[in-house]
Amino acid sequence: MRRGDDDRAETVDRDHFPDARTPWDDPDRRAEALDWATGRRAAHGLRESGRRQVRLRPWSVLVRFSVAGGRGDRPVWFKAVPPAAAFEAGLASGLADWVPDHVLAPLAVDAERGWCLMRDGGPLFRQVLDEGAGTLADWEDALRSYAVMQRALVPYAEKLTGLGVPSARPLELPGLFDTLLAENEALTSQERAALEALRPRLVEWCAELAAVGVAASLDHADLHDGQLFRPAPGRFTFFDWGGSPRWAGPPPGAGCSPPPALRPHPAAPRPPTGCASCTASRRCDRGTPPVHRAAARSPPPGGGPGYIRSG
Template identity: 60%
Template sequence: MEDQEPDLVDRGRFDAAVTPWERAQWRDAALGWAERELSARGLRVTGARQVRLRPWSVLVRMAVEGHADVWFKANPPAGAFEAGLGEALARWVPARVLEPLAVDSGRGWSLLPSGGALYRDVLDRGPADPRAWEEPLRQYADMQRVLVPYAERIKALGVPDGRPDALPEIFDRLVTENAALDAADRGRLRAARPRLVDWCAELAATGVADSLDHADLHDGQLFAPGPGRFAFFDWGDALVGHPFCSLLVPARAARKRYGSDVLPRLRDAYLEPWTDAGRRTPADLRRAASLACRLGAIGRACSWTRLFPGTSGTVGAVGATENAYWLRQLFAEPPLLPAG
């Protein structure tokens, strides 16, 4: 657009991040694709674009004439599956996710509509409610249960394998490749590996089927478009694995905002849809949730490996440090969620 205002670029704490946005040819192709897709729907971009650059995504907010803003998102190669996954989820669980306006799954590009109020903003504006996470997690668990039959199809979209029996091998790779760990760190982690193997075997034996694990479900990853309604988004860290691993991040977010006393109720709200009419006991489910909350740290560690190619230096060091932090959290005591 000849009259396009200068882009407003936000790099956060990652001034040195390497993203494809810096390449004019890529930028022109990506924005051209987004504008053609909007034009095909009778929409026209107007005003400055707001660009958010991170080592793991390029996000562009576009003002659209006579319409709510839309977002273009590009993922790095290791997270490029998000575009196709978002399209599939809109078919399988349309009431629980955003329906993309367009996707290019080959290039990992998505064009997304406004989802309403971000849940973090809703929580910040309202009075403190220690039960605030309970209903979103019930609905999230319901969605995971619906997605159980689609687990293999989700894997076929390129979503990484995070099932319990795959986690020890993933752990080994992360420990070996992490540049922030010294020899003593690696020794301690490898010495604790038998505990990890036992936890994985016990979790797998619970009989809860694999599903989609968001792996980063904090209060900035869901919308609250209306009372009691929630839409989950941002699937770039996702795994196919034990669904209860998803509890780790929202439990930490709720603890930070409201304190540890909220955790038993939050856990039980999430577990309620998994009781299967009494075929699983609360004690069994709570034990599984405790194990999964530990093992979910591997998914968080993996997320820091899904960065744009060329990421190194200070930014790469941040990723390695975060990765190492989550590896250590695997064996933290006491566990975030007790088994009782």
């Protein structure tokens, strides 16, 4: 525990990155962020009332403020992200307007600086599972809710681009693949050659995906039980959109693996062939879609059952 610049007690969690430097380590930038958060809290009648909890990672700064004056005196959260993910703040505001039943509405946003102040979203789905209060049906409900949200966002695809959300439609993926390959200096010559040899297959898969005809929408790109709240049975809200690209075609979430707490024992009977989350979303009611068939025919080296998943 340490004292912040304003003498407020704070606990700092650096996890496995004790040497990582973040803007929070710069006194001037930390004071600027605290001033902003304090002013935005005050605008909502919220005053800080306890110890801060600061979580520092190379990809984000997250601060939990204990507050008084709000609904149930639940905490509020400040988040800052690096420039590459700065679109997340503006995206949070846009999603609150477009799909308010599926996300948290921010208390305040500074889209230019990538700052956001959010209310507490209630228990994580992971916490619900840890307490033994969740089932596989809940996970299917979450994916169904996610698919409903994706469909609702289809009319806003171009607005997502305007917010700076990266675009990764199927026909754009070969170009993104080429860029990543060219900029990666850690690959050995053998690894680079192996990836280059896979490019024709990637182009074929992307063309097949594009031909499916599913409209472009938003994908979370890291959807798991720690990235959604379950404030009440049957209700889910999604958050942490910093890794989101736009995507077209059957959603990557269609391959999401259930949380470990919900995975069946290896000896348990296997479910019917098909994708449970696609069934939940009603996207695959005519059988296994082409993209899944293609992936099943040609798994990548080292792949195997269940390798098609987000995260």
